Structure formats: structure tokens, C-alpha cells
Amino acid sequence: MPKTLKIWTLSLAVVAAILFAIALSNSAYELTSPSTLQWHVLLRKTYSIGAFALVGYLLRRALPEFGRQNAFPTCIWAVALFSAAIEVGQDLTGSQEGYVSNLFDVFCGAVGGFVSVADLAVARLTSKRARERPPR
Numbered sequence: 001m002p003k004t005l006k007i008w009t010l011s012l013a014v015v016a017a018i019l020f021a022i023a024l025s026n027s028a029y030e031l032t033s034p035s036t037l038q039w040h041v042l043l044r045k046t047y048s049i050g051a052f053a054l055v056g057y058l059l060r061r062a063l064p065e066f067g068r069q070n071a072f073p074t075c076i077w078a079v080a081l082f083s084a085a086i087e088v089g090q091d092l093t094g095s096q097e098g099y100v101s102n103l104f105d106v107f108c109g110a111v112g113g114f115v116s117v118a119d120l121a122v123a124r125l126t127s128k129r130a131r132e133r134p135p136r
Contacts, residue, residue, distance in 0.1 A: 006062065006065040006066075008058060008061035008062035008065055009062040009065050009066075011058050011061075011062075012055070012058035012059055012061075012062045015054060015055060015058055016055055016058075016082065019051050019054075019055065020082075020085070020086060020089065023086045023089070023090065024086070024089050024090060024093050029044065032044075032047070033047070045104075045105075045108055048083075048105070048108050048109075048112070049108050049111050049112045049115065050112070051112065052079050052082070052083060052108060052109045052111070052112020052113060052115075052116075053112040053113075053115040053116045054112075054116075055079055055082060055112065055113075055116075056075040056076075056078075056079045056112055056113040056114075056115065056116025056117065057116045059071075059074070059075050059078055059079065059116070060075050060116055060117060071117050071120065072117045072120050072121065072124075075113045075114075075116050075117045076110055076113040076114050076117065077110075077113070078113065079109050079110065079112050079113030079116070080106055080107075080109045080110035080113060081109075082109060083105055083106045083108065083109020083110070083112075084106045084109070086105070086109075087102045087105055087106060
């Protein structure tokens with residue numbers, strides 16, 4: 001029996017590898033948000049959340065390929081861990097960020113992971129409120 005191609009898993013691996021490489025590249029940072037811009041750090045943090053949300057979305061889609069359905073906590077924690085791995089990689093390549101900045105970046109990863117499953121949180125809250133509402 002041939003194994004089926006896990007397209008979401010492959011997509012996740014490719015995108016995560018590309019984003020990891022970009023995160024370790026000073027020239028990519030300078031190209032995407034030049035340090036001459038007044039708000040370059042805010043810009044970097046903002047698009048990092050978007051990039052982490054993309055990783056979380058792809059992870060969310062890949063989980064069912066392995067029989068996993070509970071994407072909510074998995075995506076938040078896994079994307080935060082991905083962000084932490086980037087911080088370790090940046091540290092090993094000479095980044096001089098401090099621990100507070102590293103922690104904030106990992107928090108941005110968790111936020112991106114949450115964004116990727118935010119609709120699940122809204123659906124949970126909505127269905128819970130509907131069940132708690134007395135019949136009319």
C-alpha cells in the first residue's frame with residue numbers, strides 16, 4: 001500500500017525552513033525592514049506575528065494528516081517553540097538581543113499560533129454561550 005503524500009506537512013516543512021533561514025539572515029531583516037525606518041522594530045514584530053500565524057495555519061492543516069484534531073493548544077505551543085528555536089539559532093549566529101527581547105519574540109510566536117486558531121476559540125465561546133442560554 002503506497003503512502004499518501006502529506007501535502008500540508010510538506011508545505012509546513014518548506015515554509016518553516018524558509019522562515020527559519022530568513023530569521024537568521026541579517027540581510028533579509030535589513031531588506032524587509034531597514035533599520036533606517038523609525039518604526040523598524042515594530043514592523044519586524046508585526047510581520048513576525050503574520051509569519052508565525054502562517055506556520056500555525058499550516059500546522060493546523062497538517063495535524064489531521066497524522067490523526068490529530070486538537071489544534072488549539074498544539075498550534076499555540078508548537079509555534080511558540082518554533083519561535084524559541086529561531087531565538088536559539090539567532091543567538092548561535094551572533095545575535096546580541098537580550099533575554100527580554102527573546103522572550104517577547106517567543107510571545108509573538110505564541111500570538112501567531114493563537115491567531116492561526118482564533119476562529120476555534122470564537123467557535124468554542126459561541127457554542128458554550130448558546131448551550132448556557134435558557135430556552136425562550
